[in-house]
Amino acid sequence: MDRSFLSHAGVISASRGFVCIRPLTYESAAEVPFLVSLFRGRSGGLENTVFALLGPDAKTRLCRTGRGPRFAFASPESMASGMKEILKKYPDTRPFDRPLPLLPNVRLGLNVSSCDSTPLAIVYSPDPTTRTRLQQQLARLAWKPDHVGQVQYCVATRAQELKPLGGKAPRPGILVVQPGIYGDRGQLISAVDLAAQPDELANAIDFGLLASEFQAKNMRFHVSRGQQLGVNWKTAIPVTDPGGRRRGRRRPGN
Amino acid sequence: MTRRVSLKLILLVAGVAAVAGPQVDAAGKIAWYSTLKQGLAVAKSSGRPILLLSATPHCRGISGMW
Numbered sequence: 001m002d003r004s005f006l007s008h009a010g011v012i013s014a015s016r017g018f019v020c021i022r023p024l025t026y027e028s029a030a031e032v033p034f035l036v037s038l039f040r041g042r043s044g045g046l047e048n049t050v051f052a053l054l055g056p057d058a059k060t061r062l063c064r065t066g067r068g069p070r071f072a073f074a075s076p077e078s079m080a081s082g083m084k085e086i087l088k089k090y091p092d093t094r095p096f097d098r099p100l101p102l103l104p105n106v107r108l109g110l111n112v113s114s115c116d117s118t119p120l121a122i123v124y125s126p127d128p129t130t131r132t133r134l135q136q137q138l139a140r141l142a143w144k145p146d147h148v149g150q151v152q153y154c155v156a157t158r159a160q161e162l163k164p165l166g167g168k169a170p171r172p173g174i175l176v177v178q179p180g181i182y183g184d185r186g187q188l189i190s191a192v193d194l195a196a197q198p199d200e201l202a203n204a205i206d207f208g209l210l211a212s213e214f215q216a217k218n219m220r221f222h223v224s225r226g227q228q229l230g231v232n233w234k235t236a237i238p239v240t241d242p243g244g245r246r247r248g249r250r251r252p253g254n
Numbered sequence: 255m256t257r258r259v260s261l262k263l264i265l266l267v268a269g270v271a272a273v274a275g276p277q278v279d280a281a282g283k284i285a286w287y288s289t290l291k292q293g294l295a296v297a298k299s300s301g302r303p304i305l306l307l308s309a310t311p312h313c314r315g316i317s318g319m320w
Contacts, residue, residue, distance in 0.1 A: 021305070021307075022287070024288060027311075054304040102292065143285070182316065
């Protein structure tokens with residue numbers, strides 16, 4: 001990902017008027033045709049990253065699509081101003097409730113929250129009605145200005161899904177987790193039970209934000225240390241980016 | 255007296271900063287939907303434009319880094 005663009009204050013500010021979608025490449029076969037329709041690399045297959053600004057219909061292209069923001073914008077500043085221009089064409093007049101942004105499962109939740117250096121809140125209940133209620137409560141919190149983008153969210157329905165947290169299976173509720181450096185495990189740092197009131201929920205999330213700690217990651221060190229530790233992320237579908245495959249191949253003897 | 259109060263204030267602020275240290279950039283993050291299904295549905299119902307960037311949550315097969 002191009003962090004210089006996505007961490008730019010103007011881009012972040014403009015993003016609040018967009019619906020921001022970050023599909024996880026190679027984690028869903030169903031998403032491949034849409035992503036490939038937006039950008040196909042020289043190899044003809046899906047590349048590691050795909051960038052687009054689209055209309056609400058997901059068909060109207062609002063800028064040049066490509067592998068990243070650099071395909072469309074010369075600088076983060078021009079991306080921010082471009083996004084603000086687009087927003088003028090889509091005035092924010094229709095009120096709507098944003099649902100809780102959910103990662104597909106606990107495994108991806110831990111990994112993505114580790115990548116983003118944020119805590120992960122897991123809505124854990126076997127009962128769908130309870131999950132829906134808790135998700136609605138969390139959604140109200142998640143989109144508040146002081147929480148937006150600060151926490152990742154996912155759902156668990158069975159204790160087995162929580163094995164990466166180690167220890168005794170926690171009771172159903174909202175579990176706030178500190179992801180590990182490689183996102184393959186997590187540590188429970190805060191929790192509330194299923195009957196929690198909105199203010200208790202907010203306190204648990206705030207405590208998670210305060211108590212979680214993240215070290216800056218250096219890619220070279222992270223990768224070499226991960227290889228030494230035997231970390232090996234398995235994607236749901238094969239990687240088709242030739243650069244990604246080449247970079248992922250280990251040298252003989254390693 | 256004033257100096258002592260100031261020192262206490264500095265220590266207090268430093269202590270809070272130390273606790274809150276990891277959250278220094280807390281305000282600056284984009285809020286992403288992670289699936290096309292959920293994100294596209296929100297865009298359609300809200301009439302908001304879409305910022306899309308797919309990404310792999312691993313680097314050279316090592317998870318925990320984009």
